[in-house]
Amino acid sequence: MVFCSKCGKENSSSNIYCSQCDFILMKDEYFNLGRLNSFNEIINDENLKILEENPLTEMEYAIILKNITRMAHDYLDDLSQEFKTRSTLGKIKLLALSYADVSYKSRGAEFGSYSYNHIEIDDRLNDCDIISTLIHELTHHLFNEIFEQMLMYIWEVEKSDALEAYVSFTLGINPVLVLANEYCAHTVEGRFIPYGYQNYGSFNNLLVESFDLEKDSEIIYFALKLGNSIADDIIHILEGFVTAQIRHDIKDVFKNDYAKAPDYDAILLESSETFTTDEKLSHMHVILMSGITIAGEDVKSEEIFKVFENGYVTNNR
Numbered sequence: 001m002v003f004c005s006k007c008g009k010e011n012s013s014s015n016i017y018c019s020q021c022d023f024i025l026m027k028d029e030y031f032n033l034g035r036l037n038s039f040n041e042i043i044n045d046e047n048l049k050i051l052e053e054n055p056l057t058e059m060e061y062a063i064i065l066k067n068i069t070r071m072a073h074d075y076l077d078d079l080s081q082e083f084k085t086r087s088t089l090g091k092i093k094l095l096a097l098s099y100a101d102v103s104y105k106s107r108g109a110e111f112g113s114y115s116y117n118h119i120e121i122d123d124r125l126n127d128c129d130i131i132s133t134l135i136h137e138l139t140h141h142l143f144n145e146i147f148e149q150m151l152m153y154i155w156e157v158e159k160s161d162a163l164e165a166y167v168s169f170t171l172g173i174n175p176v177l178v179l180a181n182e183y184c185a186h187t188v189e190g191r192f193i194p195y196g197y198q199n200y201g202s203f204n205n206l207l208v209e210s211f212d213l214e215k216d217s218e219i220i221y222f223a224l225k226l227g228n229s230i231a232d233d234i235i236h237i238l239e240g241f242v243t244a245q246i247r248h249d250i251k252d253v254f255k256n257d258y259a260k261a262p263d264y265d266a267i268l269l270e271s272s273e274t275f276t277t278d279e280k281l282s283h284m285h286v287i288l289m290s291g292i293t294i295a296g297e298d299v300k301s302e303e304i305f306k307v308f309e310n311g312y313v314t315n316n317r
Contacts, residue, residue, distance in 0.1 A: 010067075033162045033309045038302045042166050043292045047155055051292070054154050055285040058277050064149045068142065069237050072098040076241070088249040089127045095241050096138045099145065101315070114140040116308075116315040117164060126257040131250060132193045135238075139185040142234045144168055150288065165308040170291025173304070175210045176223050177287060182206055183227035184234065190270060191235050192242055194251045196262025200269045226283055229274040 011019055036042070056064070075098035076083055083094055096102050096119055104123035112121040112133040119137040121130055148167040152159060171177045182203045190198045207213065211220055242250075275283065 032160060033165060033312055036162055036305070036309075038305045039166050039169055039291075042162065048292060051151075051154055051288060056150060056153065056281055058281070060153060061150075061277070061281055064146065064153055065233055065237065068145055068149060069240055072237075072241060074098075087127075088246065088253050089131055091246055092131050092134050092242070092250075095238070096134045099138060100141045102134070112137045114138075116168075116311040117141065118315050126259070128193075128197075128250075128254040128257040131253060132189050132197070135192050136185045136189040138238075139188040139231070139234055140181060142237065143181050143184055143230060144171060146230065146233065147171060147284065147288065150284065161312045165305075165312055166291065169304060169308055170288065174287075174290065175206075176219055179203070179206050179210070179220070179223040180227035180230070183224050184231040187228055187231035187270065188234050188238065190267075191231075192238070192247060192250060194254050194262070195267065196264050197254055197258065198266040198270070200266050203269070224271060225273050225275055226280070228271055229280045232274060 072095065076094065079094060083091060086094060093102060100114070101118045103118070103120055105120050106123055108122065110122070111125060111129060112119065114120075114137040119134065119141065121133050121137070123130075125133065144164070144167050147170070148159070148164055151157070151163060151167065157163065171181060186198065186200050186203050207220070213220070274280075
């Protein structure tokens with residue numbers, strides 16, 4: 001499927017004109033990791049010109065968020081009865097499965113991880129920790145998904161493994177965007193778990209490892225504000241599925257499972273500062289353009305491409 005960049009209508013990839021407004025659709029393009037040698041092949045002159053000249057409007061961004069919400073509805077509508085009978089953890093896992101693959105691991109220090117459209121959770125955790133980790137890692141996926149859908153909309157192309165890899169490359173190569181992504185994940189996680197159970201450990205580790213708290217204060221502030229702004233969009237998507245009753249049930253899971261008393265120190269890292277929608281979209285457009293710059297200039301970009309190619313191929317076997 002492709003989305004018309006004029007009215008947002010979903011069209012068959014074989015359509016030449018939009019079925020709703022008759023606007024001409026971009027020539028059919030398929031980004032396939034199996035036939036690419038580097039991310040530079042995605043960044044041809046035509047795509048670069050279209051991206052430069054077509055920053056998204058608020059209405060177009062709203063269409064993208066609605067499309068992402070619909071993806072979960074399309075998956076969960078067929079499982080509505082099963083969803084109702086699932087445990088609280090089971091409901092959160094089904095929600096995560098509507099967007100990404102989910103599997104369990106049984107070793108390593110990390111609670112969970114996300115890469116190549118795959119969420120992995122340690123099954124030795126209590127249910128409360130699995131719930132919070134699933135929400136956290138799902139947010140990483142949705143953070144990437146928003147940027148991918150922006151490119152799908154602007155370039156009028158279908159979702160593909162190559163496009164997903166390119167977005168992951170763009171967001172993962174810049175430490176500021178990695179920090180924003182991590183803060184976003186903690187913020188969304190904090191919305192759905194009880195007050196006092198927030199843990200910004202991975203965010204704090206990134207701060208210490210990659211930034212100078214004094215010299216980089218403005219950069220850090222930007223990353224937090226951007227992460228918080230996108231978190232609001234993801235929270236709005238997830239609140240359509242994680243109802244007030246499910247949030248109440250999550251509180252009960254924490255009450256029964258959590259081995260330690262609540263710690264309210266981490267809550268101080270929460271912030272209400274966000275960009276306006278116009279500001280946010282402007283920054284997000286610059287981020288998409290930055291991926292092109294990095295892919296074009298980084299001498300190691302072809303090596304990095306192979307890492308992503310192998311990751312997606314391995315995960316899809």
